[in-house]
Amino acid sequence: LVLVLSSRLLQAVCINAVRGNPDSVIAAIDHFCQNQEWAMNVGDEKGAILDSVVMETSPSTVLELGTYCGYSAVRIMRLLPPATRFITLEMNPDYAAVARQVIQHAGLQDKVCLVEGKSADLIPKMADMFGIRTFDFVFFDHWKDCYLPDIRLLEDCGLLDQGSVVLADNVLCPGAPEYLDYVRSSLRFSSRFYRSHLEYTRVLDGLESRTQTGPGSHCGR
Ligand SMILES: O=C(NCCO)c1cc(-c2ccc(F)cc2)cc(O)c1O
Numbered sequence: 001l002v003l004v005l006s007s008r009l010l011q012a013v014c015i016n017a018v019r020g021n022p023d024s025v026i027a028a029i030d031h032f033c034q035n036q037e038w039a040m041n042v043g044d045e046k047g048a049i050l051d052s053v054v055m056e057t058s059p060s061t062v063l064e065l066g067t068y069c070g071y072s073a074v075r076i077m078r079l080l081p082p083a084t085r086f087i088t089l090e091m092n093p094d095y096a097a098v099a100r101q102v103i104q105h106a107g108l109q110d111k112v113c114l115v116e117g118k119s120a121d122l123i124p125k126m127a128d129m130f131g132i133r134t135f136d137f138v139f140f141d142h143w144k145d146c147y148l149p150d151i152r153l154l155e156d157c158g159l160l161d162q163g164s165v166v167l168a169d170n171v172l173c174p175g176a177p178e179y180l181d182y183v184r185s186s187l188r189f190s191s192r193f194y195r196s197h198l199e200y201t202r203v204l205d206g207l208e209s210r211t212q213t214g215p216g217s218h219c220g221r
């Protein structure tokens, strides 16, 4: 049977990771990507930076754009209490199917709400669908040319407020230049670049975090 990459990654998790143990799922994926086949998970080096920003923010509501195989969903939710609201959006049904099984293998299926669809379609429905007013933490790891339109959409929908942190992967490779210009230009935000490397390689990459300083766009200028 010929398996696509995401299925081979899932197979590596099923064979090498201990059910109910998120750290073993993360280790199994990183080992597979380092030794068998490269895949576009945020990886262990940038993953450690993601961990630190999540712990520093200790969010009660989290949105992730771009689930892929569920690696960063497992990374994020293994750090947060069961009461945390975590929503992750994935438009590719094959990736979503693999991610559900990876998240289940980690034992985090009750903490993760994986929604299939396009971020531009789903973001405006967040409040109604999930009764969430604002997100404390948002992780961008989807199509890089969607970063800028989607952060604008989140703002326009009033889903970001004072203290909300938006962390974006791949701001150097593949790159999101317009997004970087935008988040680094406004006075209403403080942004910070975390220099790192493209997952499982020595290619330069990094994460950019943006923290809203002023009040949300709906209650102050
Ligand atoms: O497209 C990406 N994600 C959205 C789709 O799920 C993505 C791509 C790459 C990457 C690919 C090809 C290459 F040559 C270099 C980088 C890396 C990532 O971390 C990513 O998140």
Ligand SMILES: [Mg+2]
Residues within 6 Å of the ligand: 040, 041, 042, 141, 169, 170
């Ligand atoms: Mg990425």
